Amino acid sequence: MAKKSSSSKTSASAKTTTVTSVKTQKGGFLSDTPLAGMGIAEFVGTFLLTASVFAVQGQPLFVAFALIGIVLIFGGISGAHLNPAITVGALATKRIKGKRALVYIVAQVLGALAAFALFSGFLSATAPATTETSESVYSNSQQLFHVVDITAEEAGIQGKEWVLFAAEIIGVFALSLGVSVALKERKEKVAAAAGVGLALLIGLLLASSITSVLLTESNTTLTFLNPAIALSGYFAGGLNMFNLWPLMIFVVAPLVGGVLGFGLSDLLEKSNKKSVEA
Numbered sequence: 001m002a003k004k005s006s007s008s009k010t011s012a013s014a015k016t017t018t019v020t021s022v023k024t025q026k027g028g029f030l031s032d033t034p035l036a037g038m039g040i041a042e043f044v045g046t047f048l049l050t051a052s053v054f055a056v057q058g059q060p061l062f063v064a065f066a067l068i069g070i071v072l073i074f075g076g077i078s079g080a081h082l083n084p085a086i087t088v089g090a091l092a093t094k095r096i097k098g099k100r101a102l103v104y105i106v107a108q109v110l111g112a113l114a115a116f117a118l119f120s121g122f123l124s125a126t127a128p129a130t131t132e133t134s135e136s137v138y139s140n141s142q143q144l145f146h147v148v149d150i151t152a153e154e155a156g157i158q159g160k161e162w163v164l165f166a167a168e169i170i171g172v173f174a175l176s177l178g179v180s181v182a183l184k185e186r187k188e189k190v191a192a193a194a195g196v197g198l199a200l201l202i203g204l205l206l207a208s209s210i211t212s213v214l215l216t217e218s219n220t221t222l223t224f225l226n227p228a229i230a231l232s233g234y235f236a237g238g239l240n241m242f243n244l245w246p247l248m249i250f251v252v253a254p255l256v257g258g259v260l261g262f263g264l265s266d267l268l269e270k271s272n273k274k275s276v277e278a
Contacts, residue, residue: 038077045074050228054116071192085172111228146236147224148215172203172257174202175199175200203225208222
């Protein structure tokens with residue numbers, strides 16, 4: 001009887017092991033490599049955010065509402081950074097590790113470029129192929145929302161580049177401060193998403209109020225608060241972003257603002273803990 005009992009236990013454990021292994025295999029690619037799922041979420045989320053910016057021509061209120069919806073969809077998967085400046089800020093304050101940050105940034109840039117490619121393809125397909133006059137009207141009225149060429153003399157921005165640099169830092173600082181706080185509100189997803197959207201709204205209003213006086217043509221901007229979307233905005237205008245000032249304003253400044261925002265958030269949290277303990 002003892003032998004039968006031990007053999008039955010052995011067979012039962014073998015079945016359990018088999019069932020467990022089968023269940024593990026059913027998880028698929030994304031369950032085995034969760035970082036891949038996070039990267040896909042960042043790619044799709046940034047694609048949708050960039051597409052929204054193009055669609056509403058960067059109007060802060062509508063972009064903020066779009067961001068709230070996107071954060072609600074993808075926040076539980078990747079945290080919905082959707083912005084290299086936010087990812088660098090999280091990396092600098094040790095919220096995430098280097099490998100995850102690299103995957104996020106690559107996914108964000110590719111997502112933004114995919115949105116640009118899609119919208120530019122749609123506009124090319126619907127462009128009127130008639131006279132030169134109509135083509136000129138098309139190029140002026142139907143061009144994608146894009147960045148002003150700050151290196152051109154006719155833009156009248158020479159000597160004012162530091163104003164744009166400061167505006168990007170201030171705007172991204174406000175955004176990253178709000179995102180840093182929202183990322184800690186894991187239970188209140190709606191409140192966290194609303195916080196991120198409102199932080200973006202505040203950042204865009206602050207930065208655009210500083211830079212809007214320098215705009216001289218419609219359907220353009222000098223404020224993105226997001227290096228990935230700014231890259232798409234430069235390509236949308238047929239411009240070369242890889243000059244010193246564009247890189248400083250639309251890449252370096254947001255990264256600085258992101259680190260400052262996350263750093264202040266952590267500093268305030270530590271200070272609050274000490275005051276509570278005292």
